[in-house]
Amino acid sequence: MAIEILRDLRGLRVEVMHPPDADGVSLIEHLQRIGCVATSIWPIQSVAAPAPDLIVLAVDHDTRDPLKQLCRSTQAAPPTVIAVVGYENPSTLQLVLEIGAHAVIERPIHPFGLLTQLVVARSLWLQQQENNAKTQKLERKLAGLQRLHRARLILMTNQKLSEDEAYKTIRRHAMTNRVALEDAATAIIHAHERVRQLARD
């Protein structure tokens, strides 16, 4: 696990949004030493395509607005985020949570520990990606099942079919029309709603 993530760090595109002071320079140097392809921009701004794999963000009260803007702009495909903090006060911590940081490093920057934070951040990010994909798939699946269930109830009530016969009817419909079971169910629900609408009109 750790090895795959470490391997992935070699050549990882990292954008560092940190003032170009001693800490900023030390960050870039150590990222390069580790093998990342690190570049820096300051002040904080939207990232140009292709989006970097990981963004290191200086989190300060002064930067809260551009930070929030940046996060909105990457919402569709959020990169891994590491926050750099100089304070641990509640408003800084609030910002750290709002930008969805996967790891935090503190100032002054110290080479030892950065690799660990990179590995933890990438691991969490990968898990998050996997979980998101899984959740989306499950949501689609669940919605499909709900439609199937509803279509079956419609057929059972209106056509006086047994549960099993209703299911077979939907399946036959799907096979004849060469569509997914869930889509066949949707067609039945739509037809039913259309009929109800007509009856009401």
Next chain:
Amino acid sequence: MSLAGRDPWRFGVLFSQSGVTSAVERTQLQATILACETINRDGGLLGRPVELVTYDGRSEPPTFQKLAQRLLTEDNVRLIFGCYMSSTRKAVLPIVEACRGLLMYPTLYEGFEYSPNCIYTGSAPNQNSLPLACYLFKHYGPRVLFIGSDYVYPHESNRIMADLVRQAGGGVVGERYVPLNAQVDDFASTIRDIGHLRPNVIFSTIVGRATARFYEAYYAAGFDSGTMPIASLTTSEAEVAEMTPQAACGHISAAPFFSVLRTPAAMEFVTAFRARFGSEATVSAAAEAAYFQFGLVCQAIGKVGTDAPDLVRLALSGLEFEAPQGRVAIDAANNHTFLWPRVAKLDASGRFEIVWDPGVRVRPDPYCIDQDLDSWPAPAAQLVAMQV
């Protein structure tokens, strides 16, 4: 020019003169003393003598830590030359960083470290594991059994070697760890396994005194080092000196320096070392690194005129130096050193014989994950072909 009465430079020296790894660390201490005496004999450093403040770390990380603290706070030295085991370096570094000192570390280690307060003059894995693997797979085969002392270096070193074994299409037939101060009995089950499993090579990351005990046990079991050698990165002249020549014969080590190297610079170093510490004194790669890193530091101080660690480090970045092994240089990007990897085999009298000297200076890559058999630093096959 007399140096007497002049305010001396004072450097800290921290090696183990007792404990499990004292044999090799003593060679590092001697090399440091030799380098210092040479500087003083030749007129000192910027006209001032160099004085060493030396302590015995006793092969114990807490002792190393305490002594580093004493050197930097009570003795007011700013540069420390020392450490062999990674565990002792890890104990010393936080202190050196907090006191803004500089540690010169003359030992091979497992990589994955960078401190702005440390210069690493021993091999990183891409400079020794890779050439050793190339040699072993070509001459013996890729079925390997691992045995190591149970601490950080062997585990990491074995992980790297396992990766290379897989690349060569071989297999790791076993992986065993023994205590740091392992006794003969601790090797019994491994010796039994070697008898059953018959690997092509035993890769040993045992360090210190236990090394000789393992080689002796191996010899006593009647195994043939000609067809199934022990290969190691940590078996140097110092460990070999603690075993009988029969037990040593036929086994393989990789390092950037061996005391039998026939270049004028290497021979001059070994001759001076033995003239100072006796004709039987053992000289190892770790000692050679201790020797040249002292020269490097003096050259850097000569440039900046101070031993302020920040300035010394800056002067060391990219600095080239004629070391006994060849011309070395500090890589400004990572504070590690460009070195000359070599592979040697022990002969019947327990002396190393260089069996592969590819003649390339290899850049250190301490954060290297994928050691690639085919790109080191030219294709390995080509390098093996260069062998005489």
